[in-house]
Every structure is written in C-alpha cells, then in structure tokens.
Amino acid sequence: MGLSGLLSASGADGVAAKPGERFSFVAFGCMPYGKENYPAYERLLKEINRHGPSFTVHCGDTKSGSEPPTDAFMKQVHRWFDSLDGALIYTPGDNEWTDVHRKNNGSQDPLVWLAKVRTEYFSTERSMGRAPIPLVTQRREKGFEKFMENVRWVRGGVVFATVHAVGSNNNRIKTDDRERSGLARESASAEFRERDAANVAWVRGTFAEARATRAPGVALFFQAEPFDAAEKDGRESGFTEFLGAVEQEAKHFEKPVLLVHADDHRYRLEPKVRFPSGEKHDNVTRLGVFGASDIHAVQVTVDPTSKAVFLAGPLLVPGNPLPVLPRSKKEAGKK
C-alpha cells in the first residue's frame, strides 16, 4: 500500500462511518457434517457467543457431500444459526445444492435445492442470529433480483460482502463430466453463467461502494476455494471471471482486501495469494477456515485505523480436539 492509501485509510481526509472503531468478527464453514459432530459444533457456537463478535459468517457447506439434503435438516441449521447471540450471515456451499444430483447426495435436482436454500435463509433482507443486522442485497438491482444471497454490510467504515461462489468448479460443468445427462448439463451451465455474471457485478459494486465511501478495507466471504481450483482446472475453471474481477478491483482499491472462504477444510492465512493471472498483490490476503475435521473457527480483529486493517487468527474451542496445523490437502478429510 502506498503512502496516499495509508493517509486516506487513517482518516486524514475523512473516512465515512466511525473511523477508529475496533471490532472483531468470526468466520467458520464446512460443518457440522454428520451427527457425531453436533456436540462439538454446539460447543463452537457457544464459544462464539462467549466471545461476542460484532457478527459471524458461516462460509457454506452445512452438511457433507455424502448426506442427502432434507427440509428438516435445513431447519436445524437455521436454528443453529439463530442460536448465536449476535448477527449470523451465511453464504451457501456446493453441498447444499450444487452436488445434490450425486447418488450419495440424494440424486436430487440442484436447482430445486438452490431455490429451497434461498427461501429458507434469504427471505428477509437481514442476517440471522438473535441480533440480526440489516443487509443490502443484490435482489434490489435490476436484472439480479434472484440473487438475494449476495449481501453486504458496513462496519467501522469497512465494507463486507458475501459472494455466492461455490466449490465443484462453481457449478461450471467440465467437458469430462459424466455425472449429468444432457438436459441437466444445460440447466447447470445456464445457472453458472447467470450467477457468475451476478457475482462479478456484485464484486464490482462492492468495491465501487468502498471507493465512494473511502473504506479502509474490504472483506469478501464465499464458500469456494478458488485459487488452487483455478490452477487445477485451467481453461475450464469456473472461477476465472470471479477472480479476474476480484483481482482487478483489489488492485485498483489498493487498501487491504481479505478473502475468506471454506471448501478445502484447512486453516490457511496467506498474504499475497497468487491469482490465476500469475500475479500477487501486497494488499490481498486469503483466509481459509477450518473444516469438519477441526471444529474450530477463525476470528478477525478489524482495526480500521491500522495499516493491515485485518488481523486474523484461529478461534479454538475448549473441549474440542486441537486442530491439525498445518493440515495437508490429503488429510483435509471428507468434503
């Protein structure tokens, strides 16, 4: 970050909304995954309440990819979210809808479950939890009315947003996909294209707001691990447009950008993460949350007046087995 960025981040030329207010948030995802994990998961929720963060974000995957989806389970997830004393914001994962066509995941229609996810968790323009906060949602934007799950909010001048980007290549069907019939491939492709365009617009809109309000930082939350995935899938990656928009906007923004995601079940704090363009940017950090093999969360202290703005680390739950750190890709467990 250049000196001019530092000056505007420190409020020298007037930052909107309570500059200097220091606060924290919690993020987690890819859990609980199976009944055997419910007690540990409930301990985690209690521990979050003990810390009293300004808000908490579940980054998607509320169940494993080998449990069929049910309406009753979605209600249970909603009750867990509402057991948090503060605000809970959620972004959907691939296990909730993208992958439910798989045999071990119920042989269901993904679009039916995507619609159910939207109805269950996104029917109001506010967060879940016992002290919900109002959210700005993409449904207000012409042409993007169905994307009620893309939301943003501001705290201490920092702009926060969820982006509905999911694992399983963001539902972009690869040429070697043998899991779907012709019709199912077409509907998945149409869904991917439409949501991908919405996500790009949402990312651009989020940074436009951050620039207009001279926000000291931006944090984006999404379920997918997009960096390794993009490298693996190359030209068939479903993250090319999304990461391209994030990279371009972050570069232009210059101030700290934190990208928080679930999906690969490994705690990873990686400053200067490499984009598919091959470039790294000093102001962009990726934070991967723990997964179901390590029932813990991450906590981020946000100090809008500091140079880094975001200070992230694990939030470990007493009573739950210690996490494996670092956890290799191989050991990351069932997704």
Ligand SMILES: [Fe+2]
């Ligand atoms: Fe997962």
